[in-house]
Amino acid sequence: MDKNTIEKSMANKKNKLNTSYNISNNFEYVKSNISLLQAIELYGFMPVKKGSHYFIVCPFHADKNPSLAIYEDVYHCFGCQTHGDVIDFVARYFNLTPSEALEKLAQDFGIDLPSKKQKKKFKRQALKTQKDDKLYKEYIRKYNEVYDYLCNLNQLYTKIKQAVEKPDDINIPEFVEACHMHDLIQYWIDLLLEGNIEDKIHVIKEVLDWKIKMK
Numbered sequence: 001m002d003k004n005t006i007e008k009s010m011a012n013k014k015n016k017l018n019t020s021y022n023i024s025n026n027f028e029y030v031k032s033n034i035s036l037l038q039a040i041e042l043y044g045f046m047p048v049k050k051g052s053h054y055f056i057v058c059p060f061h062a063d064k065n066p067s068l069a070i071y072e073d074v075y076h077c078f079g080c081q082t083h084g085d086v087i088d089f090v091a092r093y094f095n096l097t098p099s100e101a102l103e104k105l106a107q108d109f110g111i112d113l114p115s116k117k118q119k120k121k122f123k124r125q126a127l128k129t130q131k132d133d134k135l136y137k138e139y140i141r142k143y144n145e146v147y148d149y150l151c152n153l154n155q156l157y158t159k160i161k162q163a164v165e166k167p168d169d170i171n172i173p174e175f176v177e178a179c180h181m182h183d184l185i186q187y188w189i190d191l192l193l194e195g196n197i198e199d200k201i202h203v204i205k206e207v208l209d210w211k212i213k214m215k
């Protein structure tokens, strides 16, 4: 990779900063935004591709051939068996503590570490998303329940209506009731299928209340 490519990929990484809500600590935050390969290149190494992985001359032992392999998130040296992730690499190479390595990476890649306030905000958003997901799942579950229930009733009342044989039967209360119910049920089904979200929620609520009353 030449410098331009690296800069471009760095810029890309910055634009696509991973702000997923589960970032509970800065280590994960930095690791999810800086790849090991990018860091190794930024600090002056020239990875060479051997097979499906990149290798560099290991800075942690007297290495002649590139024997430090770079995997997606970790490196491993086949000479001195050193092994770790991007933070570990930077800490070891620059003789820093992990926290110092973290700060260095963030600074060198122009990443603002989330402040305590931002982290709190992420957490709040995460909780809200969880809550929304739960509500939505609940809504879908009820929607399906109500829809199935209405379809069964629809079939039942269709059968009752079909059971009418003589013209006089039209006046029997069960038939009148079935006709009325059938219309209502079809109206509810139409709203469930084609109404807007408020209509659907309204129908779900109404049908569930009604179901309780019918018991």
Ligand SMILES: [Zn+2]
Binding pocket: 058, 059, 060, 061, 063, 068, 077, 078, 079, 080, 081, 082
């Ligand atoms: Zn080594």
